[in-house]
Amino acid sequence: MARKRRESDWLERRNERALARFSAALPESFPTPVLHHALSRAWTPELPSRAVESYWRAHPLRADRLARALAARSGAPAGWSWRCDEGESFRTPPAPYRDATFTRGPGHCCICGQPVFRFGWHRALATGEAPSRRTRWHGACVAAWKFWLAPSDQIRLLKRIQNRRCAVTGGRLWRDAEVDHRVPLFRVWREHRDTAWPELLAFWGVSNLQVVNRDAHVEKCAAEAGYRANSRQPPRPPRYTAERLILILRGE
């Protein structure tokens, strides 16, 4: 009991110090939702940039939507197309502005291509504020990128938006439920790779994700493996060549 009290006293003092630093560094105008978020944390962030990071980490779905909306403002750079070079995986979302050829340089986000402002925010916090040349990512885009690469980390959130029902069977989701891409990423690469960027990113976003019970997932994966094996087979040569058919028709 005494130890618990000591710990909570310590945290209180630590938070007071953090709050003092945070307030001193706070600009005149700061996004209200981020401020609310920062002040409701068990550990008060010490810096506004940490508050922004923590805010987006807590709202990955919002980050996913925003990152794709920002990318839509940029569109794909001229001459870019989605490629998977040696050692690259089709599981990594395509991000043209990460590529040295297409980067928009300092002050721009390497995920969406849009200007980055102080604390990694996507809008200027003060009128006339120039993009921050030191920041290469939006806070939102970092969170979205992590979500796209490892959606399973957000399984609790995804379960909640599905009302804890399996997306395949409609039954209750069990503890062993797994996150699945409705359109599997190998099919995105095979069949949808010409989709314009950033619409392509929607395949990594929440609209292409579902939580399914393990047995339903195993079945779906087996069906997908069958599909992959079938589509990998070379097309069968025709049984008869045209010449041979003519001979058959002539009765020879």
Ligand SMILES: [Zn+2]
């Ligand atoms: Zn961005």
